[in-house]
Amino acid sequence: MMILSGDPPRSRVLTLVLVLIILALAATPFLFPGAKALNVAAKICVFAALVASYDLLLGYTGSVSFAHTMFYGIGSYAIAIALYGMGPNWAAVATGIVVGLPLAALLALAIGLFSLRVAAIFFAMITLAVASAFQVLASQLSWLTGGEDGRSFQLPELLRPGTVLISKNLFGFEVNGRILTYYLVFAISAVMILALLRVVNSPFGRVLQAIRENRFRAEALGFRTVFHLTYANCLAALVAASAGILNALWLRYAGPDTSLSFSIMLDILLMVVIGGMGTIYGAIIGATIFILAQNYLQSLMGVASKAASEAGLPLLPGLLHPDRWLLWLGLLFIASVYFFPTGVVGRLRNRGGDKSAGTSH
Amino acid sequence: MTDLLKLSGVHTHIGRYHILQGIDLTVPQGQTTMLLGRNGAGKTTTLRTIMGLWQASKGEISLAGMRIDSRATPDIALLGVGYVPESMAVFSDLTVKENLVLAARDGPLDDAQLDWIFGFFPALRRFWLSRAGSLSGGQKQMLSIARAIIEPRKLLLIDEPTKGLAPAIVMALIECLKEIKRKGATILLVEQNFFAARELGDNVLVMDNGTIVHRGEMAALAADVPLQERLLGLSLEAHQ
Amino acid sequence: MTELAANDPLPKPKRDIAPILLPVALALVVIPLVGSPSTWLTLTAASLAMGMMIFIMASGLTLVFGLMDVLNFGHGAFIAVGAYVATLVLAPFAASIQADSLWTNLAVLAPAALLSMAVSGALGLIVERVLILPVYGQHLKQILMTTGGLIVAEQGLYALWGPQIIPMPLPTSLRGSFIFGDVAIAKYRVLATLIGLAVFIAIQLVLNRTKLGLLIRAGVENREMVEALGYRIRRLFLGVFMTGSALAGLGGVMWALYREQVHASMSDDLTVLIFIVVIIGGLGSIGGCFIGAILVAMVANYGGFLVPKLALVSNILLMVAILMWRPRGLYAVTSR
Ligand SMILES: Nc1ncnc2c1ncn2[C@@H]1O[C@H](COP(=O)(O)OP(=O)(O)OP(=O)(O)O)[C@@H](O)[C@H]1O
Ligand SMILES: [Mg+2]
Numbered sequence: 001m002m003i004l005s006g007d008p009p010r011s012r013v014l015t016l017v018l019v020l021i022i023l024a025l026a027a028t029p030f031l032f033p034g035a036k037a038l039n040v041a042a043k044i045c046v047f048a049a050l051v052a053s054y055d056l057l058l059g060y061t062g063s064v065s066f067a068h069t070m071f072y073g074i075g076s077y078a079i080a081i082a083l084y085g086m087g088p089n090w091a092a093v094a095t096g097i098v099v100g101l102p103l104a105a106l107l108a109l110a111i112g113l114f115s116l117r118v119a120a121i122f123f124a125m126i127t128l129a130v131a132s133a134f135q136v137l138a139s140q141l142s143w144l145t146g147g148e149d150g151r152s153f154q155l156p157e158l159l160r161p162g163t164v165l166i167s168k169n170l171f172g173f174e175v176n177g178r179i180l181t182y183y184l185v186f187a188i189s190a191v192m193i194l195a196l197l198r199v200v201n202s203p204f205g206r207v208l209q210a211i212r213e214n215r216f217r218a219e220a221l222g223f224r225t226v227f228h229l230t231y232a233n234c235l236a237a238l239v240a241a242s243a244g245i246l247n248a249l250w251l252r253y254a255g256p257d258t259s260l261s262f263s264i265m266l267d268i269l270l271m272v273v274i275g276g277m278g279t280i281y282g283a284i285i286g287a288t289i290f291i292l293a294q295n296y297l298q299s300l301m302g303v304a305s306k307a308a309s310e311a312g313l314p315l316l317p318g319l320l321h322p323d324r325w326l327l328w329l330g331l332l333f334i335a336s337v338y339f340f341p342t343g344v345v346g347r348l349r350n351r352g353g354d355k356s357a358g359t360s361h
Numbered sequence: 362m363t364d365l366l367k368l369s370g371v372h373t374h375i376g377r378y379h380i381l382q383g384i385d386l387t388v389p390q391g392q393t394t395m396l397l398g399r400n401g402a403g404k405t406t407t408l409r410t411i412m413g414l415w416q417a418s419k420g421e422i423s424l425a426g427m428r429i430d431s432r433a434t435p436d437i438a439l440l441g442v443g444y445v446p447e448s449m450a451v452f453s454d455l456t457v458k459e460n461l462v463l464a465a466r467d468g469p470l471d472d473a474q475l476d477w478i479f480g481f482f483p484a485l486r487r488f489w490l491s492r493a494g495s496l497s498g499g500q501k502q503m504l505s506i507a508r509a510i511i512e513p514r515k516l517l518l519i520d521e522p523t524k525g526l527a528p529a530i531v532m533a534l535i536e537c538l539k540e541i542k543r544k545g546a547t548i549l550l551v552e553q554n555f556f557a558a559r560e561l562g563d564n565v566l567v568m569d570n571g572t573i574v575h576r577g578e579m580a581a582l583a584a585d586v587p588l589q590e591r592l593l594g595l596s597l598e599a600h601q
Numbered sequence: 602m603t604e605l606a607a608n609d610p611l612p613k614p615k616r617d618i619a620p621i622l623l624p625v626a627l628a629l630v631v632i633p634l635v636g637s638p639s640t641w642l643t644l645t646a647a648s649l650a651m652g653m654m655i656f657i658m659a660s661g662l663t664l665v666f667g668l669m670d671v672l673n674f675g676h677g678a679f680i681a682v683g684a685y686v687a688t689l690v691l692a693p694f695a696a697s698i699q700a701d702s703l704w705t706n707l708a709v710l711a712p713a714a715l716l717s718m719a720v721s722g723a724l725g726l727i728v729e730r731v732l733i734l735p736v737y738g739q740h741l742k743q744i745l746m747t748t749g750g751l752i753v754a755e756q757g758l759y760a761l762w763g764p765q766i767i768p769m770p771l772p773t774s775l776r777g778s779f780i781f782g783d784v785a786i787a788k789y790r791v792l793a794t795l796i797g798l799a800v801f802i803a804i805q806l807v808l809n810r811t812k813l814g815l816l817i818r819a820g821v822e823n824r825e826m827v828e829a830l831g832y833r834i835r836r837l838f839l840g841v842f843m844t845g846s847a848l849a850g851l852g853g854v855m856w857a858l859y860r861e862q863v864h865a866s867m868s869d870d871l872t873v874l875i876f877i878v879v880i881i882g883g884l885g886s887i888g889g890c891f892i893g894a895i896l897v898a899m900v901a902n903y904g905g906f907l908v909p910k911l912a913l914v915s916n917i918l919l920m921v922a923i924l925m926w927r928p929r930g931l932y933a934v935t936s937r
Contacts, residue, residue, distance in 0.1 A: 064744045114921065118928045121884065124672065124744055125876040126920070132873045133917045140910050214376055262869065266752060273745060318760040327756030334749035337742055338735060414825055438831035450826040452819040454934055459815050466831050508830070 003194060005201040009281055014348040018281060021288050025186060029179045036295070038178070039250075042185050044291050046247045049189040051271045052196045052283035053239035058269075059278030060200050061232050062212035063120075066265055067111060067127035070134045071104045071237040073260035075244025078103065080151040080254030081144060088154035093249075101241050108237030112230035120215070135260050150255020155181070159249070185246045192239050197280050199235065208232055209278075263326070267294075270333050276343025285344045298322045365390045365516055365547045366411070371420035371430070373410045380406045382571040383420070388516070393538075393548040395558045395579055397593060398568035404551045405447050407568070408518045411549075412444050413437045424516065439466075443509030447520040447551075449501045453494025457485055457504055460493050464508035471512075478507045481537040499530040506534075510541060517541070517548045523557050535560050555593070559583045567592045620888075620931040624895045631903045639784045644902045650790035652898035653797020654859065656891050658852030659875040659882075660804060661845015667821035667885015667935050669838045671733055672740055675747035676849060676875065677868030678754035682724055683717035683850025684857035684867065685758055688767055690716055698772045706772035714854050721850025724754075725843040733842075751868070758865040767863040775858075793855055800848065804887055817841060821885035821934055874901075877916050881923040883930025892931060896923075 009015045021044075024031065028041035054068050078100025079093065086092035111130060115123045138145050145151065155177070157163060163177035199205055210218040211225050219225050248254040258264075267290065275286025302322040309317035318324065340347060366388040373381035381403050388394045396404050409415045411422060413434040422430040429437050438444070452460050461470060479486045482503040488496060493504055502522055509517055522538070523531045535557050542548065542561070552558040558565070562579030575582070575592050582588060628645055635641040662676045690713035691698060697709045732750045736742035771789055778785040808814035820827045820834050827834050856871065857863045878897050882889030897916055904915040923931065 058741070062741055064741060114924070118880075118924045119884075121666075121670070121672070121740070122880050122924075124674070125880055128674075129873050129877055129880075129917055129920065132870075133914045137914055266748070269745065269748065315760075318763075321760070323764065324756055324760050326752055327760060330749050330752030330756060334732065334746055334753065337745045337749065341742065412829055414829070433833070434825070434828040435831050435833045438829055444829040446826065446829070450823050450829075452822050452826070454818055454822055455815060460819075462812065463815055463819055463827075463832075464830055 005194075005198040007197055007201045007280075009345075009349075011345075011348040011351070013351070014281065014285075014345060017348075018284060021284060022190075029175075029182060030173055038182060040291060040295050042182055042250045043247075044287050045186050045189040046243050046250065047267075047271060047287040047291060048284045049192045049246075050240055050243040050283075051268055051275065051287050052193045052280050053236045053243070054268050055272050055275075055277060055280055055283050056196055056200065056208075056232055056236045056239075058272055059280075059282075060205060060208045060212065061229055063229070064124040065127040065233070065236075066124060066262075067131040067134075068236070068240055068268055069260055069262070069264045070131045071108065071240035072244040072247070072264065073134070073138065073254075074104045074107070075100045075241030076248040076254035076259035077138065077145055077151070077244075078241075079245045079248045080153055083153040083155070084146075084151045088156050090156050093156065097245060100245060101238055104237045104241035105234045108233045109230060112233040113226075116226045116229060131265070132262070135256065135262070138260055139256055146255065148256060150253055150258070152253045155249065155252055159184075181250060185250055188242065188246060192242060193280065193283065196239065200280060204228065204231070266326070266329075270329055272343075273333060273336050273341075274343055276345030276347075277341075279343070279345040282343050282345040289344070294325070298325050301325060301328075363390050364388065365425055366549065367421075367423050368407075368411070369421050371407075371410060371422060372418045373406055373415050374418045375406070375415065380571055381410060381417075384410075384568075384571075384573055386566050386573055386576070388547060388549050389564065390547055391545055392563040393542055393546075393550055393561050395562035395565040396549060396551045396568065397553075397555075397558060397565060399594065402568040403571040404568055405520055406571075408444070408446075408520050408549070408551060411437075411518060412442065441513075441515035443514035443517045445505050445509050445517070445519040445522060447524070449505040451493040451496070451501045451504050451508075453492060455493055456490050457488050457493055457496070458490060460504055460508060461485075461511050464511045467512055474511060478511065481533070481540060482507055499526050502526065502534070503537075506537070510546075515547065517546055517550075519548060520551045521553060522550075523552065523554045531557060555589070617932065620892050623931075624892060624899060627896065627899055627903075631907070634907055635903065639782075640906070642784045643786065644906055645899075646786045646790055646794075648895065648899040648902040650787075650793040650797075650859070650898075651902065652895035653794050653801075654852055654855045655871075655874055655878055655898060656797055656894035657800050657855065658849045658871060659878045659890050659894060660800070660887060661841070661848045662875060663879045663882060663885055663887065663890045664817065664821070664841050665838075665845050666879060668817060668834075668841055669820075669824065670738075670740075671838075671842075672743045673728075673733070673747045674744055674872070675728060675732070675750035675754065676845075677872035678728075678751050679721040679724060679846045679849035680853035680856065680871055681758055681863075681865045681868040682754060683721045683853030684769070684863045685762055685767075685865075686717045686720045686850070687713040687854040687857065688762075688769060688863055689713075691769060695770075698770060701773045703774040706774045710772060714851055717850040717854045718847040721853070722843045722847035725846025726839070728846070729839055729842045751872075755865045755868065762865075769857045769861055769863050771858055771861055789859065793859065796855065800851075801887075801891055808887060813837075818934075874916065877920050881920055881930055883927075883932040884935055886930065886932035886934045889930055889932035889934075 009018055025041050025045060028037055032038075050068075050072055057063055057065050057068070079096035082092040082096035082099065086095060111127065115126050118126070139147055154160075157177075159177045159181045161176050161178040164174060165177065165180060166175040168174040200208070207218065207223050207228050210221070210223065211228060215225055244259055247259060251258060271286035271290045272282065273286070274289055275282030275284070299322070301320050301324075305317050305320035305322065308320055319327065336343065342350070364387040368384050368386045371381055371384040372379065384407060396407065398404050406415060410417050413429070413432055413436075417430045420430070421428060424437075424440055424442065427440070429440065452463070455463070465471070484500045485503060485507055488500065493501065496504060506519070506522060509519070522534055526534065531554065538548070538550070538561055550561060552561075559579060565575070565577060565579045565582050566573050567575035575588075632638070632641055635644065658680055662673060665671050665673055690709060694709045697705050700706065728747070728750055732746045733743060736746055775789045775792060778787045779791065808818055816827060816832055816837055820837060824834055853867075856867065860867075874897055878890060878893040881896065882891070882893035896919060900915050900919050904911060908915070927933070
């Protein structure tokens, strides 16, 4: 239990599902051959960490930030620009990390301090405005960021697909640089999620929850809410930027669509709500469900849309078109906020008889 | 003598906190009932619960025999309850006149009633067209009370009207409330100022920790110094 | 009881004019930077027109915020819906739009705008009942629900009209400019400014001269006390919400004509601008919203001319500067 910081999933079904997901992710390179499966698995890892860091803000402090993708983007771009500019070597990776993470933390600090100075109700709006300005900035500084095209780059030798680490005739599987990169992504994401679990179960995490319940009262009890909220913002930004680094390393690319766009923000929101706010575990569940659906259900929609148009049905082809994927997600989102505010994790925990867990606020 | 307002076993939760823990009280028709108690005893919460601004989680509240505990605030107000909150809550962006226009729900302002109010609150006439936000604390308190009595109300809930006012103004305010009493109003009045309480109260209720710990006649409590000390931690002499 | 002698002078109602001077000062400060007076006049006229359109879109939102503490992140949807609905009228009557007669043009434009307002207002009714009422008083869920609503509305528009950009040509009689010496001011901008002013004056009259308006202003400041006086504020709120939605729809039509195109994503960029306007104006303040809209438009126009690359960023800087000066916006009218 040490590794889970004394906060186990508290539901047998949930534990089972989590174990299955983690085992599947750990074994993906060997169980599911093909580039697509590995891409999906890597994306699940990255997003699980990203969403968990968002959960620290949304679920544990109750503040809605629309700037989370900005931090994710900072991480992505930092590593991409470094590797693009300095060439595929480890010094560039280190530079990207050393520049990207502090930049994200500083920006989070600035936004945090500024928003806390003004009315709390402004926070969501301010983050939205800042994030959209950052997006514009990134697309306009094209000499640095590559503009709309983004930046593609090479990885250091060790992480390239061509680098064979363990040849096929040893275990029957070939372990190459690509698979090593995957495990790097997997391991770092896992460490970050466990660290977040530790944070929310520390005294600090409990203060955050006290602030969420009643900020006024928490202040009266003598907690410096400004300090706590800002600190939480910086932590979340650091993890988000790290997730961005992993994402860029995996894709060997950073661009507006993959690391900055507003639709990623919506994806994060959906994942955290579907998984269950304020649970951290919800991030893993939400990311898995969402990304699997995104990759496999969307093609199903295409088939359905085609069938509908061949049958000459009105409106349905348009509604079922794979590009209208977000429409259904939006509806699902509203329905889950309304009917399942505690998400999958809350549901499973309540079913397990532990009624005190996952109450909605 | 009938009871206009009756609370039995009323509990109120604010968020996760259990504030009122079983309030039983009655306010007799035509009398002034004082609600006393230390800071944080739950007096304001009691008034807000009656007004429907907090929802009672348990218990019954009835006004003239009618259950009101699950009604919305506007409906309770429309049954004839006037409320003067602790914060006074005058609309500071509106003029004195506009504040009173809103308070007079039944139509245009009644001149006779206005003159009666101006009788004790001449300042309101003088600042008739000024923003309420520019009034002094005492004048805001007058406006807040005027808002509650601009039309006849069955019951007035008044929360600490003398809070933060200069002694001379407190005296004038007491005169005004006495005048309102003489017109037959039923009042539930929260007060920290024991002198004012003694002057105005017919009956008294003392709260502590979300329950009523004493009920009786105001005169009896005013005469019993040890009891005051026990209930309120103060003596009348110290506050004169 | 009078603590003031009868002959004391009445305290003058304090008028807070510093915010009003702000756009004037900004306009004057940039004169030397812009250089040419005629360019400056054109830019200023453009700012006013753009500001008025943004004001029309934002006015409902600020009242909704102020009155009920409701954070509606889906407000932008009404803008896009308004614009799309207008195409339903404008497309079939394209001939009347192209006719070179003001009255023929307006005979199509006015019904189109009215229909847009009606549809946006009706959509407002649905949004309030379905998305906002169930999570009333819970900010977090309000933000989530209305963000979901925005996605659904945008995608719904794509599903109905397709993802392509729809052109929305300006009526012939509104094309071109009024020329004064070497200053050219586009006719449509003059019209937009006039409509915006009319809306502003109408809102001010309702807020200041009617009992309904008094109630709205009182409710913005202290909702509970309005209820304790016996008014059902929820109904009032629904009315304000629908009116605000309808105005956003009108703003959408005007914006689409200004840009001469319609696209569902127009609501995204505008949402950000509108939020900035509402924040710097002060939640619930119509006057602040009006000034904020002009300021944002000025920064966009002057900034776009002087430092083209930093248009959106400069709005953030404007917001930061104003909130540093007044943390609750130019006019803080709510008691929260
Ligand atoms: N909004 C709130 N959230 C949490 N606790 C509250 C809230 N309002 C009041 N309380 C708590 O309820 C208790 C009773 O408060 P209440 O205002 O009713 O006291 P009171 O008797 O009116 O005190 P005072 O004489 O100081 O006005 C206090 O402990 C207070 O901290
Ligand atoms: Mg009190």
